[in-house]
Every structure is written in C-alpha cells, then in structure tokens.
Amino acid sequence: MPRRNPQPLPPAIAARLEVADDPRALGAIATAVGTVGGRIRTLATVRRGGLAGTAAPSAPDAVEVELEVEDAVEEAILAALGPLEEVHSIRLTRPLAKVFGKRVIVVGGGAQVAQVALGAVTEADRHNLRGERISVDTIPLVGEDNIAYAVRAVADLQRARMLVLAGSIMGGDISKAAEELRAVGIPIIALNMAGSITDHVDLVVSDPVQAGTMAVMAIADTATFDLAKQRGRRY
C-alpha cells in the first residue's frame, strides 16, 4: 500500500471578495475565473452583511467570500473579476493551506479528545518549527449517530488528512462510517476501546497522548513514521 500522504499542498491564489448577496453572483465569479483558466478550489462565504456586532461587509446586502484558485495567473484573475458588477472589492490573502496546513481531526469524548489533542498539538509544534503546517481540529460529541455523522463529514473537510477516534466505546454505524472514510483515503487511528471500531481502523493505540503524537507523525513530511507499515497493529 502506498504511503497515505497523497495530496501535496499546491500553490494557489487566494483573495477575499466583497460580493453582492445575489444568487447569480457566484455563478458570474466562477465563470469569470474559469474563462481565464483558473480552477476554483474554494469559494466560501465567511461573513454576511447587516449583522449586529460585525463591522464587515460594509454593505448590508453583501457577503464576504474567500476564493482560492489554482492554475491561474494572479493578474489574470484580478482582471477577470475586477469589472464584474457583483464584485464590490478584492483583497489578496494567503491560501489557507499555507497558514493552517494539513489537519488532524479528533472526535470523541471530551476527556479523551483533550488528551489526544495534547499529544497532537505538542507533536505538531515540533514539526511546524521545521516548516511543516499541521493543525489539530477537535470536537467532543456523544452518541453513535452524532459520531458517525462526524466521521462521514471528515470527508467533506478540506485539508483533512487523518482522523483520531478518542472514546471508550464505539461501533455499529461508526464502524461503517470509518470504513467509508478510509475508502476515500483518510486513515484512522482509534484508542483501544470497547466496541467493533478497533477492527475498522488503521491503527489502535492505548495511550491518548501517543495516539495524538502518532497521528501527527503519520502525516508529517518531516517524520519517518509510515502508517502503512503499522497497519493493523496495536500499541
């Protein structure tokens, strides 16, 4: 099995646009970007206008949109978007992959999620000091349905490279969701726990701090830990 680190972070152009909150606006923007050969990787509304307590966007019927584009020249994108009446303003930003990088996702019970995070953040610190960008994103949840939804939704998160399941009992639909997630190329580390989940993950680790540490090592280009060689093992 090849090493599961398949998606390098490509160079991209990033910009924050203030845009008319009209259903046709994003179609016009996406079409203009495509016309100059750009591939849109992200088009996401990050703020809406007219909201109490916010200072932006300036117009009440506007939204702020984060745009990331590959395979295009910055000047061409700006020239394509500038004349659109739907686009009120454009400001270049930095692609999120360069700022927050690859993501380890940790899902499960609060006490254990926190301990996995401790290991993962500490290990990510050591790699980020050497030029990596790895972030550790967590959510404490209870219940088979909620956790299974979260496992499936990891496939919808940009830059997610690894899931750690941190709990004391997981199985049933969570195990099904785990297999679905692995099938799209995102590996899973689980704590050693009750339930069927430990038969449906890449690696089982008893200590949560070590589980977090190994999760980061497995996706860090600056580490020599190869999850493929550890597959099916328990620590």
Next chain:
Amino acid sequence: MPRRNPQPLPPAIAARLEVADDPRALGAIATAVGTVGGRIRTLATVRRGGLAGTAAPSAPDAVEVELEVEDAVEEAILAALGPLEEVHSIRLTRPLAKVFGKRVIVVGGGAQVAQVALGAVTEADRHNLRGERISVDTIPLVGEDNIAYAVRAVADLQRARMLVLAGSIMGGDISKAAEELRAVGIPIIALNMAGSITDHVDLVVSDPVQAGTMAVMAIADTATFDLAKQRGRRY
C-alpha cells in the same frame, strides 16, 4: 455593544459532487444553482482524482466538491445540477455547520495551545451534550509573522467565532492583526503575557484552561457568559 454571536447557523442543503476537473465546471455549477435561486455558501474541492492511496474520485480527471447552498429547494438544486455534463454524480450530505458547528480557534505555543484546548474541549463537551455544536481547532506556531498570518486568516475560516491567543510574548504585527480580526466581528481572548497583545484583545485570562473554558462559554447559546460585559477585564 451587542453580544458578539451574530451569525446563526442557517438551514442549508449540502451535497458532495464528483465533477470534471475543468476550469469551466464550477462556473456551470454555480450558474445552475443561481438560476434556481440558491445562494452558494460553500464550493470546496475536497479530493482530486488519480491520486495514489485514494479510492475516490473514481475518474482520474475528476475532483470531489463539497457544495452547500441556502435559500433553495433540494429538488430544484438536484434538478438543476443533474443534467450538467460536468457533474458525474451527486450525493446529499449534511451541512458542516450541523456537524462541526461554531469554531473556537487556538493559536500560539504548543504547551499553552494544548492547555487552552483542554479547557475548551472539556467545556464544549458540556455544551454539545445539550445540543450545541462547538469545535475547537488549534495550530501551534512560532514567530511574529506566522502568528500574525494565522490571526488574519481566521477571518477566512468559515464558522470561526472566537480566537484564543495562547503564548508568552506577542505584539507588533500580531497586535495589528488582532485589531483587524476584531474589526470584522471575531472576538479574541489572550493569555496574560508579555508584549502589547493584551491591549488589543477583548479579554485577558491568566490560566489557559480557564481561557479555553471562557472562549467556549462566550459563543455557546447554552451559556450565560457575555463577553461584551467582560470586555477589557483581566482574570
């Protein structure tokens, strides 16, 4: 000052599309969604085809795209996208706001980020048990430039509602970035630390576990903690 909890999570339609990786594809999709009155909130490439170790997308020249749309009827969106030749397949998913919810972002030094995360995850657990959805997303970073970039980039993150700065000395461009972030409506809690940053945040907290706890309380609808009433205080 109004309570800084300005953006409720609206109902949305979410789908994962397998799409031809052609610069014109997303323009066609965005235009089709707009034609039936939908407002695209997210259009994000989550996977590319032909990658070693991944099982999806099925075609080497395809990408998987997560689409979230508001103000539209599900059937109308499916009817608009189904006939497009750029769209190979459509599968309904769950909007990320319903799975991962509001985000507390924690940035700074590894040891302190981990302790803030411990407090924030533990507190989020208590609120998520009562129906909230709050996640805690972290990155350990070193250096004024890197941290200032991350602070500014929080404005580009969907569903980010709070930043915690967890370090021992921060100032200069980080303080400038902090004011910019607050100006777009995202409040900041900082640990008590050296440097000018503590004059440019909403709240200063000495204990990292308490800082994480308060960050979650401030954005939880199930809590009575009002950051506006605490503004400028130090604990």
